[in-house]
Amino acid sequence: MSVSDRRFDLLRVPVVGRFLRWRWSRAAMQTPLFLISAVMIWHAFFGPQLAPKNLATLLAWVHFRGLVVLLLLLGGNFFCMACPFMLPRQLARRFISPQWTWPRWLRNKTPALILFVGVLFVYEWLDLWSDPWATGILIVGYFAAAFFVDLFFKRASFCKFVCPIGQFNFLASSISPLEVTVRDPNVCVNCHTHDCIAGTHAPLSLANFDATSVALIDASAPAMTHTCGKLIQRGCELDLYQPRKVGNLDCTFCLDCVHACPHDNVGLLARVPAEEIVSTEIRSGIGNLDRRTDWSWLIVVFVFGAVLNAFAMISPVYTVEQAFVRATGFDSKLPVLAALFAFALLIEPAILLGIAAWLTRKTADAGVSLWMVINRFTRSLVPLGLGVWLAHYGFHFLTGFLTFVPVAQYTVRTTFGVDYLGAPLWRLGGLPQSLVLPIELGFLGLGLIGSLGVAWRIAADFAPFKTLKAFAPWAFIAVLLFTSACWTMSQPMDMRGTFVAR
Amino acid sequence: MDDPNSFLFTAGMFASPKTSRASRLQLAFAAMLAIFAANFLVGCRPKTPVHAGSLLATVQFEPNPPTTHGPVKLSVSLSDAAGKPLQIDQLEVEGDMNHAGMTPVFAHLHKTGPGQFAGEIQFTMGGDWFILLTGQLPGNTHFIKKIDVPGVKPQ
Numbered sequence: 168m169s170v171s172d173r174r175f176d177l178l179r180v181p182v183v184g185r186f187l188r189w190r191w192s193r194a195a196m197q198t199p200l201f202l203i204s205a206v207m208i209w210h211a212f213f214g215p216q217l218a219p220k221n222l223a224t225l226l227a228w229v230h231f232r233g234l235v236v237l238l239l240l241l242g243g244n245f246f247c248m249a250c251p252f253m254l255p256r257q258l259a260r261r262f263i264s265p266q267w268t269w270p271r272w273l274r275n276k277t278p279a280l281i282l283f284v285g286v287l288f289v290y291e292w293l294d295l296w297s298d299p300w301a302t303g304i305l306i307v308g309y310f311a312a313a314f315f316v317d318l319f320f321k322r323a324s325f326c327k328f329v330c331p332i333g334q335f336n337f338l339a340s341s342i343s344p345l346e347v348t349v350r351d352p353n354v355c356v357n358c359h360t361h362d363c364i365a366g367t368h369a370p371l372s373l374a375n376f377d378a379t380s381v382a383l384i385d386a387s388a389p390a391m392t393h394t395c396g397k398l399i400q401r402g403c404e405l406d407l408y409q410p411r412k413v414g415n416l417d418c419t420f421c422l423d424c425v426h427a428c429p430h431d432n433v434g435l436l437a438r439v440p441a442e443e444i445v446s447t448e449i450r451s452g453i454g455n456l457d458r459r460t461d462w463s464w465l466i467v468v469f470v471f472g473a474v475l476n477a478f479a480m481i482s483p484v485y486t487v488e489q490a491f492v493r494a495t496g497f498d499s500k501l502p503v504l505a506a507l508f509a510f511a512l513l514i515e516p517a518i519l520l521g522i523a524a525w526l527t528r529k530t531a532d533a534g535v536s537l538w539m540v541i542n543r544f545t546r547s548l549v550p551l552g553l554g555v556w557l558a559h560y561g562f563h564f565l566t567g568f569l570t571f572v573p574v575a576q577y578t579v580r581t582t583f584g585v586d587y588l589g590a591p592l593w594r595l596g597g598l599p600q601s602l603v604l605p606i607e608l609g610f611l612g613l614g615l616i617g618s619l620g621v622a623w624r625i626a627a628d629f630a631p632f633k634t635l636k637a638f639a640p641w642a643f644i645a646v647l648l649f650t651s652a653c654w655t656m657s658q659p660m661d662m663r664g665t666f667v668a669r
Numbered sequence: 670m671d672d673p674n675s676f677l678f679t680a681g682m683f684a685s686p687k688t689s690r691a692s693r694l695q696l697a698f699a700a701m702l703a704i705f706a707a708n709f710l711v712g713c714r715p716k717t718p719v720h721a722g723s724l725l726a727t728v729q730f731e732p733n734p735p736t737t738h739g740p741v742k743l744s745v746s747l748s749d750a751a752g753k754p755l756q757i758d759q760l761e762v763e764g765d766m767n768h769a770g771m772t773p774v775f776a777h778l779h780k781t782g783p784g785q786f787a788g789e790i791q792f793t794m795g796g797d798w799f800i801l802l803t804g805q806l807p808g809n810t811h812f813i814k815k816i817d818v819p820g821v822k823p824q
Contacts, residue, residue: 219765228769660795
């Protein structure tokens with residue numbers, strides 16, 4: 168009995184597994200999301216410019232975000248699996264083959280990191296939550312970026328190097344209970360075709376080649392026939408070679424490897440959430456995470472950006488901003504927001520992580536660089552980061568998950584002039600805020616426990632004889648962030664847009 | 670065999686190469702499309718969400734600024750462009766946050782004079798709100814007027 172036989176495998180669940188193994192399952196999931204996106208875009212530009220009555224703002228900022236983080240917590244990276252942005256690109260690639268490889272100097276997370284910060288910044292700057300038109304621009308821009316990047320650059324360049332939502336999902340899915348991985352590693356040892364990354368190619372046939380070519384081919388050489396035939400099933404376009412793949416980082420759950428593996432040896436298996444964060448193995452398609460500072464910056468934005476994004480929705484942020492305005496004399500939103508972002512995403516993490524890493528390195532007396540310590544231990548904050556996103560996005564989703572019903576009814580009424588879906592039931596909302604607060608605190612608590620557990624495991628590996636001392640600085644940061652997030656969530660919501668003018 | 674972990678070990682590399690001229694054409698086409706799309710989107714932004722002609726509305730809250738601590742008293746004055754009070758009997762008021770996903774609140778108003786209405790509304794969260802005044806003018810013309818209510822104070 169192999170190890171995987173004892174693990175839950177979603178692909179072996181009767182109906183769901185059969186559907187997911189179906190060659191067109193991804194397209195079947197992408198199509199409805201693409202159609203919903205099309206409706207959102209149409210409503211953003213031609214519907215009422217009132218955020219609570221517009222499908223673009225409602226579905227993007229309440230339902231999409233809430234469902235994504237909940238799915239990541241409960242399952243895995245299923246949004247990337249059903250990503251609607253990939254559908255036009257896939258259709259285009261049937262007619263146009265990309266010609267260029269992604270520039271070597273950009274083969275890191277820097278472009279996505281800049282866009283990730285950019286989206287968070289623009290969200291606050293332009294009050295995207297209250298602006299259907301700007302939200303529509305963002306959605307169209309996203310479709311265009313995905314389409315054009317992958318129209319010109321081979322493989323999944325957009326997903327791996329550009330997409331900020333993808334990076335968010337990659338990091339969050341390191342906490343997910345499911346991962347795409349091999350069922351039995353022994354099967355891979357004897358595999359010579361590596362279809363999981365190279366793709367599946369049709370064997371050569373007489374119809375494809377002239378007699379001279381056929382005569383030159385040794386029919387007993389499988390690798391030759393394998394690589395020369397037409398590609399009939401993609402392998403992993405994100406360079407994740409299954410036998411050496413560790414966890415969910417960079418995995419879009421596209422299941423190309425599942426479809427490509429001729430041995431049916433790739434599954435969607437259960438695992439211990441967050442365990443992959445502790446791993447120091449060299450990861451296929453990623454390398455050594457201890458040397459990937461770009462990943463650490465991504466984690467910094469993921470974690471500290473979560474706290475900042477929630478903080479921007481409560482009253483005290485306006486006090487801070489007004490104090491900044493008085494101190495500097497700036498009277499526009501841009502510099503105030505830029506200063507807030509610089510402090511929260513640059514200065515504060517640099518101080519906290521720098522001091523913690525210095526203390527840890529000193530404690531362990533390890534001859535490693537400060538960056539290596541930062542890169543390894545910063546990963547421990549990912550569970551807490553997801554906890555904060557869950558608490559924030561979960562609040563909006565849980566308090567408003569039924570609001571799509573009256574807004575859809577209102578949209579039909581205003582579009583067709585007839586209540587085909589009935590009169591708008593405006594009373595439909597979601598759970599009362601008093602019920603949602605304990606759920607928010609629960610998410611934060613889970614995040615803290617996860618971060619402390621991961622930090623302890625990393626510290627035990629890093630300084631086996633001084634684990635507690637190596638662990639303490641990172642535990643302090645986690646508790647500090649947890650406390651500030653709890654305080655933020657317990658404040659009355661105060662969703663404002665044009666704060667400086669008042 | 671090539672290292673399967675290499676970025677260049679791609680399915681795409683086996684595809685037949687095209688000329689650089691074709692690539693340039695693709696790029697030019699993409700740029701034109703992007704410029705056209707950006708132009709279209711920037712040009713088509715709706716100017717105002719709801720139109721109510723030359724109708725003038727004055728809304729006052731007590732306390733001001735309004736808070737989420739209990740019902741807020743609301744008085745509305747409606748007039749035409751010349752300042753003449755509107756002759757209407759009913760006025761509906763709906764309050765919404767400017768963030769999607771919040772349940773709207775409704776106020777029941779009673780007429781206190783020509784074009785004058787009063788009532789109460791309960792704001793449920795601090796932040797920026799707007800209210801929509803809906804009514805029917807003489808001659809069966811419906812109107813909707815949007816009034817911003819910025820900075821409702823949380824409890």
